[in-house]
Amino acid sequence: MSHLYQPQKIEPKWHRIWQETAAHKTPERSEKPKYYCLDMFPYPSGSGLHVGHLRGYVLSDVWARYKKLQGYNVLHPMGWDSFGLPAENDAIKRGIHPRINTEKNIQNMKRQLEKIDAMYDWSREINTSSPEYYKWTQWIFLKIYKKGLAYRKMVPINWCPSCKTGLANEEVVNGRCERCESPVTKKNLMQWMLRITRYADRLLQDLDKLDWPEKVKTMQTNWIGYSEGAEVVFKALSARNKEEFDIPVFTTRPDTLFGATYMVLAPEHELVEKITSPYQEKEVQDYVRQSERVPEVERLSEVKQKTGVFTGAYAINPVNGEKTPVWISDYVLLAYGTGAIMAVPAHDRRDFEFATKFDLPIREVIYSQEAERKKGGSLKEAYLEEGKLINSGAFNGLSSQEAREKITQHLARKKLGKKSVSYKLRDWVFSRQRYWGEPIPIIYCSRCGEIPVPEKNLPVELPQVEKYQPTGTGKSPLENIPEFVNTTCPGCGGPAKRETDTMPQWAGSSWYFLRYPDAHLEEASFEKETANYWLPVDTYVGGIEHAILHLLYSRFFTKVLYDLGYIGFDEPFQQLFNQGMVCKRSKRTGKVEKMSKSKGNVVSPDVLIEKYGIDTVRMYELFIGPAELDCEWQDQGIEGIFRFLKKTWNLISKWERESAQEDRETQRRLHLLIRDVTERIEAFKFNTAVSSFMEFINFLNRPEILTRGVKNKTIETFLVLLAPFAPHFSEELWERVGHSESIFKEEWPLYDRSLGETKFLTAVVQVNSRVRGTLTVTKDAPEEKVREEARRIEKVRKYLEGKEIKKVVYVPGRIINFVTTTTKG
RNA sequence: GCGAGAGUGGCGGAAUCGGUAUACGCGCUAGAUUUAGGAUCUAGUGAGGAAACUCAUGCGGGUUCGAGUCCCGCCUCUCGCACCA
Known part of the structure; x- marks a missing residue:
């Protein structure tokens, strides 16, 4: 038996033993309390894993192993999020069919993941692009559909001209595609939509129940974007045929209603066509067409210059009967509120800007001494504060707060307004015009109309095809496959056509956490009782990049399934931990940046594992910095951990046969170690947990301790504490000090205050x-x-x-x- | 513009309650060992100073016996949101 620390020998040994003894298999039933520790599952990319990906996996594994030692029945599964744009784009780039490419990537990444020897129960592995899995994604879609939460609509959606598909609102970042950063344009398409907006209030309220980072909660809160105010109806007269229309607007400031001197509709607003005067028609049409063409990025960058056109029509302000001109402008968004606004230039920055540019009247209705004024006494800029009302008829003298109530009540009596709330959240565009996704299980029959695929016919399998490239026409590539498209109507048996759009990348990941407890169940997506035992996930570990998209969609799915009675909980993830990104100086850009292939600053774990062993890599990933913050990878830093393990190895090997007289100070240090490691793991401060091991070993290395020796029990306790961090190392030394059972069957040591204090x-x-x-x-x-x-x-x-x-x-x-x-x- | 987080040695970073700032590690210096390189071990390592001491946690104030930590005002960086009526 070698006395040198040789990870290359001991790591494969324990890898094998754990496999042979099914050490990581989670029992179906157990007396122990459950603990569900979940990683955000990766999408299998071609470039494989780098040390940045590993950070989260190591972290959750230490946590899972710690929980196991504490006596929990731990579920710690892993799988593949393999449908969707990233996987497909990667396949197209390589010219390999997505199915084949995905399989290949999974193999490679699984090989890498197995190397870190996380406690994954691989018997529960799932893959969102396998028919056994997506059968149930389709099934859930049908449930959502039957609940009336999925509908088709012709809408101007975000279109990525490079990915050639529609995108959800959440996938557009600063007017660009979240994936490829191309500027997003608008396109009118018949789309499947999910009514996530119906859950806006609950998605917002229930954030309170969650043990999540404040940052993520804030991001979701802002994304849902709740505002309180009133809906006010302006009666408009068409300048075309004198027909009367209602134009409802949403405002958070009903107290400024007397200051509404004009109205603005979004260019895409349906009333634009109906009310525009013949004289203005050409100008209006030009403007509408032009704003359609302008990509989102430009529209955003033109924050300074407002544009717009008068429709020729007027609307009546319901509080004072005043005729106000109706304009159109792209500063009004169709998707927010009612797509129309009452403009109060004196008290709104944007309206002020617009009114100044187009010489529209500005009337102050909130008294202000503080407001900055020009020489003539008129406002220099909009006055945004609240205050006492002026120029507001019967409401003069009221405070903003009182006036909001009174004016809203007044309007309600006249049936021209009511209290209202508005959300920024929009319905989820669920259609993608791409090949690599779950086919939406709907059939169109000329006789029976839109018909869901009967559950017994699921899955609607994605056809094996040669050509899978996106078409760019607004139609999915599936449209060109007659064998797929043409089918028979489940209603009347006549000829019918299938929906050819596929689901977005987020579909499979919105419920996968429900699948792991019974990953290969054939007769259902999940079993209620089993799901209720394991869920919600106790700790969910992953990157901040999913703060909105994946986490919001998962919460939505969970709530829908809860409402339908399939599960007994309405939030999927109780505790969330976001690990920081691993960065490195890029030679190409000269900056410290997130690891990515394009920046040329990735560090592959493979070489490091070969040289130092996975235990060293694991501990370095944790030691590098606070787990929740970004960190900079330093190639030399890993040496320190390797030295520590070698030093520890030498020390313990030396003592393995000794029975020693141990002093009280050693006992005290050991108990401080128990206390510190436990506290620091609990607080996710893994970097300082690692330092406490080092400090303890430095103590044991003192000459006086070396000569005196320590008790076996002390070494054993130390090894149990270290086991979640360096599992092979601890398991091997555990065996060498004379144990035949796995160290992971031990119990987590408890801090004894009487020994720790002096x-x-x-x-x-x-x-x-x-x-x-x-x-x-x-x-x-x-x-x-x-x-x-x-x-x-x-x-x-x-x-x-x-x-x-x-x-x-x-x-x-x-x-x-x-x-x-x-x-x- | 709004919101959140961060700023401590040459570097990554520590510092439960306001109580010896710089734990732990990297790097560096010297020595031991080694044919050499490497590895390992020992000692040292915030700055100034011969020392006594003094000065240092982005900057400027304040509270306190005592401030990296609390309060006020700035600066810089990172992230998120951004015409949301």
């Missing part, structure tokens, strides 16, 4: 808050005695000489501070 403490002695010495005291030593002893310290005496002591501050066992009359000692 009778004597080191108190600091200060004169005028400057350290002049230390004193060994007992915790309950009387202050008088401590004072006396402290004053006997030579330096203290020196600084106190000739001074009058004004005050003495004593914190028992910690500090004694003599304050003298002069400030400087």
Whole structure:
């Protein structure tokens, strides 16, 4: 047996043994309390894993193993999010069919993941692009459909001209495609939509129940974007045929209603065509057409210059009967509120800008002394604060707050308004015009109309095809496959056509956490009782990049399934932890950036594992910095961990046969280690947990301890603490100190306060808050005695000489501070 | 513009309650060992100073016996949102 630390020998050995003994298999039934620790499953990319991906997996694995040692029945599964744009784009780039490419990538990434020897129960592996799995994704879609939460609509959607598909609102970042960063354009398409907006209030309210980082909660809150206000109806007269129309608007400031001097409709608003006067028609049409063409990015960048056109029509302000002109402008968004606004230029920054540019009247209705004014006394900029109402008829003198109530009530009586709330959240565009996704299980029959595929006919399998490239026409590539498209109607048996759009990348991941508890169940997507046992997920670990998309969609699916009675919980993830990104200086850009292939700054774990072994890599991933913050990878830093493990190995190998007389200080240090490691794991401070191991080993390496030796029990406790971090290392030494059972069957050690605390403490002695010495005291030593002893310290005496002591501050066992009359000692 | 987080040695970073700032690691310096390189071990390592000491946690104030930590005002960086009526 070798006495050198050779990870290359011991790691494969334990990898094999754990496999043979099914050590990581989670039992179906157990007496123990359950614990569900989940990683955000990866999409199988061609470039494989780099050390940045590993960080989260190592972190969750330490946590899962810790929970196991604490006596929980731990579920820690892994799978593949293999449908969707990233997988498909990767396949297209390589010219390999997505199915084949995905399989290949899964194999490669699984090989890499197996190397880190996380406690994954691979018997529960799932793959969202396998028919056994997506059968149930389709099934859930049908449930959503039958609940009336899925509908088809012709809408101007976000279109990525590069990916050649529609995108959800959540997938557009600063007017660009989240994936490829191409500017997004608008396209009118018949789309499947999910009514996530119906859940807006619950998605918002229930954030309170969750143990999530505030940052993520804030991001979701802002995304859902709740505002309180009123809906107010303006009666508009068409300038074309004198027909009357209602134009409802949403406002958060009904108190400024008397200041509404004009109205603006979004260019795409359905009333535009109906009310525009013949004289204005050409100008309006030009403007509408132009704003359709302008990509989102430009529209956003033109924040400074407002544009717009008058429709020729007027609407009646319901509080004062005033005729206000109706304009159109792209600063009004069709998708928010009602797609139309009442413009109050005196009290809204954007309206002020627009009114100034087009010379529209500006009427102040909130009194303000503080407002900045031009020479003539008119406003220099919009006054946004609340205040007392002026120029508001019967409501003059009321505060904004009172006026909001009163004016809304007044309108409600006249049936021209009511209290209302508005959300920024929009319905989820669920159609993708791409090949690599779950086919939407709907059939169109000329006789029976839109018909869901009967559940017994699921899955609607994705056909094996040669050509899978996106068409760019707004139709999915599936449209060109007659064998797929043409089918018979489940209603009347006549000829019918299939829906050819596929689901977005997020579909499969919106419910996968429900699948792991019974991953290969054939007769259902999941079993209620099993799901209720395991879920919600106790700890969910993954990157911040999913703060909105995946987490919001998963919460939505969970709530729908809860409402349908399929599960007994309405939030999927109780605790969320976001690990920071691993960065490295890129030679190409010269900046410290997130690891990515395009930046040329990726570090592959394969070489490192070969050289140092996975235990070293695991511990370095944790040691590198606070888990929740971004960190910079330093190639040399890993040496320190390797040295630590070697040092520890040598120390323990040396002692394995010794029975020693152990001193109390060693016991004390051991118990402090138990306390610190436990506390630091609990707080996800893995970097400092690793340092506490180092400090303990440095202590054991002191000459006096080396000669005296330590008890086997001490070493054993140390190994159990270390086991979640360096599992092979600990397992091997555990065996070498004489155990035949796995170390992971042990119990997590408990801190014994009576052993961890000492009778004597080191108190600091200060004169005028400057350290002049230390004193060994007992915790309950009387202050008088401590004072006396402290004053006997030579330096203290020196600084106190000739001074009058004004005050003495004593914190028992910690500090004694003599304050003298002069400030400087 | 709004919101959140961060700023501590040459570097990554520690510092439960306001109580010895710089734990732990990297790097560096010197020595030991080694044919050499590497590895390992020992000692040292915030700055100034011969020392006594003094000064240092982005900047400027404040509270306190005592501030990296609390309060006020700035600066810089990162992330998120951004015409949301």
